[in-house]
Amino acid sequence: xxxxxxATSDSRLRTxxxxxxxxxxxxxPVSTRHRHLAVLAISIIAPSVKAGPLDDAHxxxxxxxxxxxxxxxxVYWNPAGxxxxxxxxxxxxxxxxxTSVSVARTSIDPTTGANPGATTFPxxxxxxxxxxxxxxPGPSGFFGIGAGIGRRFGIAMALYSPFSSKLTMAPTADxxxxxxxxxxxxxxxxxxxxxxxxxxxxxxxxxxxxxxLLWSTAHLVFDEDxxxxxxxxxxxxxxxxxxxxxxxxxxYFIALGAHYHHGRFDLGLSYTSSPLGTSGAVNLPLxxxxxxxxxxxxxxxxxxxxxxxxxxxGQMSYRLPSIYNLGARWQIAKNWYASGIxxxxxxxxxxxxxxxVVGPASQTVLGSSVPDHxxxxxxxxxxxxxxxxxxxxxxxxxxxxxxxxxxxAVPASHVNAAAIDGPxxxxxxxxxxxxxxxxxxxxxxxxxxxxxxxTGASVFDPTAASACASAGGDLNAPACQxxxxxxxxxxxxxxxxxxxxxxxVLTTIGF
Numbered sequence: 001x002x003x004x005x006x007a008t009s010d011s012r013l014r015t016x017x018x019x020x021x022x023x024x025x026x027x028x029p030v031s032t033r034h035r036h037l038a039v040l041a042i043s044i045i046a047p048s049v050k051a052g053p054l055d056d057a058h059x060x061x062x063x064x065x066x067x068x069x070x071x072x073x074x075v076y077w078n079p080a081g082x083x084x085x086x087x088x089x090x091x092x093x094x095x096x097x098x099t100s101v102s103v104a105r106t107s108i109d110p111t112t113g114a115n116p117g118a119t120t121f122p123x124x125x126x127x128x129x130x131x132x133x134x135x136x137p138g139p140s141g142f143f144g145i146g147a148g149i150g151r152r153f154g155i156a157m158a159l160y161s162p163f164s165s166k167l168t169m170a171p172t173a174d175x176x177x178x179x180x181x182x183x184x185x186x187x188x189x190x191x192x193x194x195x196x197x198x199x200x201x202x203x204x205x206x207x208x209x210x211x212x213l214l215w216s217t218a219h220l221v222f223d224e225d226x227x228x229x230x231x232x233x234x235x236x237x238x239x240x241x242x243x244x245x246x247x248x249x250x251x252y253f254i255a256l257g258a259h260y261h262h263g264r265f266d267l268g269l270s271y272t273s274s275p276l277g278t279s280g281a282v283n284l285p286l287x288x289x290x291x292x293x294x295x296x297x298x299x300x301x302x303x304x305x306x307x308x309x310x311x312x313x314g315q316m317s318y319r320l321p322s323i324y325n326l327g328a329r330w331q332i333a334k335n336w337y338a339s340g341i342x343x344x345x346x347x348x349x350x351x352x353x354x355x356x357v358v359g360p361a362s363q364t365v366l367g368s369s370v371p372d373h374x375x376x377x378x379x380x381x382x383x384x385x386x387x388x389x390x391x392x393x394x395x396x397x398x399x400x401x402x403x404x405x406x407x408x409a410v411p412a413s414h415v416n417a418a419a420i421d422g423p424x425x426x427x428x429x430x431x432x433x434x435x436x437x438x439x440x441x442x443x444x445x446x447x448x449x450x451x452x453x454x455t456g457a458s459v460f461d462p463t464a465a466s467a468c469a470s471a472g473g474d475l476n477a478p479a480c481q482x483x484x485x486x487x488x489x490x491x492x493x494x495x496x497x498x499x500x501x502x503x504x505v506l507t508t509i510g511f
Contacts, residue, residue, distance in 0.1 A: 062093070062430050062432075062442040062443060062444035062504045062505065062506050063389070063400050063401075063402050063428050063429065063430025063442070063444035063446075063504075064391065064398065064400055064430055064432060064442060065077055066078075066268070066325075066329075066339060066341045066387075067081070067257070067259075067269065067270055067325045067326060067327030067341060068081065068259065068266040068267065068268040068327045068328070068329045068339065069081045069268075070084030070085065071084075071085070071089065071091065071508065072085075072089055072090075072091040072144030072145070072146050072156050072158060072508075073091070073142070073144070073158075073506075074156070074196065074198075074208070074257075075144055075146075075157070075158035075160075075194050075195075075196040075210050075255075076142075076158065076162070076194075076255075077268070077325060077327075078208065078255075078257035078258075078259060078268045078269070078270035078325060078327070079196040079197070079198055079208030079209055079210035079255055079256070079270070080207050080208035080257035080258050080259035080268065080270070081154075081198065081206070081208070081257070081259055081268060082146060082148075082154030082155065082156050082196050082197070082198035082206075082208055083148070083153070083154045083198035083199065083200050083206030083207075083208065083259065084148070084154065084198075084206070084259070085146060085147060085148035085154040085156070086148045087147060087148060087510060087511065088145075088146075088147040088510070088511040089145070089147060089509065089510055089511070090144070090145045090508070090509045090511070091142065091143070091144045091145075091506060091507065091508045091509070092142070092143050092144075092506070092507055093141070093142050093442075093504065093505050093506030093507060094131070094132035094133075094140055094141040094142065094504065094505065095130070095131075095132070095140035095502055095503065095504035095505075096129075096130075096131050096140070096502070096503050096504075097129070097130040097131070097140055097500065097501070097502040097503075098129055098130075098500065098501050098502075099127075099128065099498060099499060099500035099501075100125065100126070100127060100498070100499050100500075101125065101126040101127075101167070101417075101420050101496065101497060101498045102123055102124070102125050102126075102496070102497045103123065103124045103125075103126070103169070103178065103179050103417050103420075103494060103495075103496055104121075104123045104124075104494050104496075105121040105124075105178050105179075105491075105492070105493065105494040106455075106458075106493040106494045107119055107120045107121070108231070108232065108462075108490075108491060109231065110231045111230065111231050112231060112462065112463050113230075113231045113232055113462030113463065113490055113491060114461075114462065114463055114491065115457070115458070115491050115493045119231070119232070121176065121178040122172040122173070122174065122176060122178065123172070124169055124170070124176075124177070124178045124179050124417070125169075125170055126167045126168060126169045126170065126183075126420075127167070127168055127170060128166040128167045128168055128187075129166070130164055130166055140161060140164070140504075141159070141160065141161065142158065142159070142160045142506065143158065143159045143160075144156055144157065144158035144159075144160075145157060146158075146196070151200060152199065152200050153197070153198065153199060153200075154196075154197070154198040154206075154208075155195075155196065155197050155198075156195070156196045157193070157194065157195045157196070158192075158193075158194055158196070159192070159193050160191075160192055160194075161190060161191055161192065162190060162192050162214075162272070163188070163190045163320060164188060164189055164190065165186060165187075165188040166186065166187045166188070166189075167183065167185065167186055167418075168184075168185040169183055169184060169185065169417055177223075179416075179417035179492075180222065180223040180237065181222065181223050181224070181225060181232070181237070181489055181490040182222065182376075182416040182417045182418050182460075182489065182490075182492055183221075183222055183416070183418035184221040184222055184223065184239070185219070185220075185221045186218075186219065186220050186221070186418060187217075187218070187219040187220075188216075188217075188218050188219075188220075189216070189217045189218075190214055190215070190216050190282075190320070191214070191215045191216075191247070192212050192213070192214050192215075192253070193212055193213050193215070194210045194211065194212030194213075194255065195211065195212070196208060196209070196210035196255075197209055197210070198259075204260055204261050204262055205258065205259070205260055205261075206258070206259040207257070207258050207259075208256070208257045208258075208259070209254065209255070209256055209257075210254070210255040210256075210257075211252070211253070211254045211255075212254070212255070213250035213251070213252060213253075214250055214251045214252070214253055214275060214282070214320075215247045215248070215250045216244075216248060216250075216251070216284060217244045217246070217247060217248070217284075218242070218243065218244050218284050218286075218316060219242070219243040219244070219288075220240075220242045220243070220316070220353075221239065221240065221241045221242070222239075222240055222376070222418070223237040223238065223239050223240070224237065224238050224239075224240055224370070224371055224374060225237060225462075225489075225490065226238055226294055226296070226297065226369050226370055226371075227296070228462060228465035228466065228488060230466075231462075232462075232490050233296075234294075235294055235295045235296045236294050236296050237294050238291055238292060238293060238294050238297075238370050239291065239292035240290075240291055240355075240357075240374070241288075241289070241290040241291070241292070242286045242288075242289050242316065243286060243287075243288035243289070244284050244285065244286060244287060244288065245288050248284060248285065251275035251276070251277075251278060251282055252275065252277065253272065253273045253274065253275055253276060254273050254276065255270060255271065255272040255273070256270065256271050257269060257270035257271070257325075258270075264330060264331035264332075265328070265329070265330055265331075266328065266329040266330075267327070267328050267329075268325070268326070268327045268328075269324075269325070269326050269327075270324070270325045271322070271323070271324050271325075272323045272325075273322050274319065274320050274321055274322040274346070275320060279319075280320060280321075280322070280349060281317050281318065281319050281320075282317070282318055282319070283315065283316070283317045284315065284316045284317075285313070285314070285315055286313065286314035286315060286316055286355075286357075288310075289312040289313055289357060290310075290312065291303055291312060291357065291366070291370060293365070293370070297365060297369055297370070303359055303363050303365060303366055303370070304359065304360070304363070311359055311360050312358070312359045312366075313357070313358055313359075314355060314356055314357040314358065315356050316353060316354070316355050317353070317354045318350070318352070318353045318354070319349055319350050319351075320350075321345050321346045321347045321350065322346045323343060323344065323345050323346065324343070324344040324346075325341065325342070325343050326341070326342045326343075327339060327340065327341045327342075328340055335392055335393055335394060336390070336391070336392055337390070337391040337393070338388075338389070338390050339388075339389045339391070340386075340387065340388050340389070341385070341386070341387040341389070342384065342385070342386055342387075343384065343385035343386075344382065344384055345382065345383045345384070345385065345409065346382055347380035347382055347383055347409045348380065348381055348382045350378050350379075350380035350409075351377070351378055351379055351380070351485070352375050352376060352377055352378060352485065352486050353375070353376040353378065353486075354373075354374075354375055354376075355373070355374040355375070355376070356372065356373055357372045357373075357374075358372065359372075374486075375484070375485065375486030376418070376486050376489075377414070377459070377460070377485055377486035377487045377489070378410075378414070378418075378419055379410075379411065379414040379459065380409050380410055380414075380419070381408075381409060381410070381411055382409075383406060383407045383408060383409040384406070384407045385404065385405075385406045385407075386404070386405045386406070387403070387404045387405075388402065388403050389401070389402040389403075393432075395434075396433065396434045397431070397432070397433055397434075398430075398432035398433075398442075399429075399430070399431050399432075400429070400430045400431075400432075401427070401428070401429055401430075402426075402427070402428045402429075402430070402446075403425075403426070403427050403428075404424075404425070404426040404427075404428065404446075404448075405423070405424070405425055405426075406423070406424045406426070407423055408421045408422045408423050408424075408453075409421050412453055412454070412455050412456060413455055413456055413457060413458060413459045414455075414459050415453050415455050415492065415496055416458075416460065416492035417492070420450075420453075420496050420498055421450070421453075421498075422450045422451050422452070422453040422496070422498070423450070423451045424448055424449065424450045424451070425448070425449050425451075426446050426447065426448040426500075427446070427447060428444055428445060428446035428447070428502075429444065429445055429446075430442060430443065430444035430445075431443055431444075438509060438510045438511070439507065439508070439509055439510075440507070440508045441505070441506070441507050441508075442505070442506045442507075442508070443503070443504070443505045443506075444502075444503070444504050444505075445501075445502070445503050445504075446500075446501070446502045446504075447499075447500070447501055447502075448498075448499065448500035448501075448502070449498075449499055449500075450497065450498035450499070452495060452496065452497050453495065453496045453497075454494075454495050455492065455493050455494060455495075455496070456493070457493065458491045458492045458493035459487055460487050460488075460489045460490065460491050460492050461482055461487055461488060461491070462488070462489065462490045462491055464478075464479040464480075464482040464483050464487060464488035465479075465483055465488040467479035468480040468482075468483045468488065
């Protein structure tokens with residue numbers, strides 16, 4: 001899942017299911033004799049790999065949660081569901097998620113870099129792992145605490161990661177890096193802290209709100225061609241290693257929701273905004289910035305004085321989506337429930353990652369031979385996540401099966417190593433057990449398979465840079481527009497595959 005971006009044409013960056021309303025977790029009597037700490041159970045899945053343009057790592061979802069959920073995961077799914085809480089409750093859990101990708105690039109012309117040609121590439125593979133145990137707090141974890149207050153209110157606070165993206169492209173056996181101009185490695189992490197409040201508008205309707213803070217970190221490594229339009233020459237590739245330092249100032253978001261219950265039927269609707277006040281953009285200072293000079297410039301002046309190895313700074317800007325959730329649940333028999341969930345993820349404005357790098361005035365390479373303003377094109381589109389779920393429950397035990405279908409957030413011609421996505425199919429299985437009268441543990445496993453993507457003609461055109469120069473930099477020229485949009489990069493044409501496994505565990509404590 002990858003992070004989308006916000007463009008600027010100026011060379012200076014502007015700073016810019018269902019966990020039921022269950023008698024199991026809600027009707028536990030309050031005890032003054034017992035206080036329990038939540039213990040997070042995590043199991044390890046192999047192989048350890050991960051990727052994707054944007055992914056929630058099954059946050060707060062072991063296979064029972066959704067927009068009609070009546071537990072603490074409602075802070076994420078639908079804050080109106082907090083109105084169904086009865087008594088104090090704490091929930092802690094996480095997911096161990098691994099994904100593998102492969103990239104088989106189409107051959108290129110050795111002089112222009114255009115497809116096809118005499119230069120071929122070995123198949124590259126990518127790997128990464130999402131898990132909650134890291135600093136700053138890792139993605140795929142969830143912690144929440146809250147309570148229902150009488151029959152009028154529900155309140156909770158939660159910590160979770162709504163978006164994450166992590167991937168490292170490994171060199172091939174002969175040392176080549178076929179995907180290096182689009183990605184060497186990335187690690188984007190967004191931690192949300194939110195407080196949710198739900199109010200009973202009537203016996204059947206609850207409404208809720210959950211304002212929150214989004215704490216973002218990023219680490220991105222890629223190569224930039226310093227001699228574009230002449231094919232792909234590793235001797236002319238500068239390596240950009242860009243990272244934030246620690247957790248930065250947060251951006252703001254808000255979630256709104258409504259829940260309706262009548263007889264055996266429940267309906268939930270919610271909206272989560274993109275970052276507020278910045279047109280959906282996240283703006284990150286890159287305090288850990290390094291640029292490795294290509295060998296064809298190694299004899300020239302360095303980017304930093306000999307007395308300093310950390311003279312560069314930068315800034316990165318990209319967008320995050322807003323999300324609409326709709327869920328319905330129907331009790332089809334005494335112990336059987338069926339539910340459906342539709343998520344509309346508004347990726348459509350995610351067009352670019354915009355990067356600006358600055359250094360000491362004494363250096364002459366940055367801004368001339370080595371670009372100080374880089375645009376990485378993404379061009380995402382809205383995507384839909386559809387889930388059908390069946391749950392069987394008894395007093396002590398629940399089991400549920402879910403089938404998830406997700407449309408692609410990346411048009412085929414836009415797919416590259418940093419934004420691998422296509423239509424995906426995901427079956428999953430979840431179980432929930434009461435292990436003591438006040439403690440329940442839920443565990444779920446999911447396997448995701450992406451239909452292979454053949455890009456056809458790639459939107460990236462390595463000849464656009466030289467064509468724009470021949471046009472005198474006229475912004476009305478198509479080649480110059482492509483360069484301004486970040487499409488004047490080596491072609492990403494080829495065939496892409498993705499597989500993913502996820503194991504998630506949630507422990508619920510009632511007081």
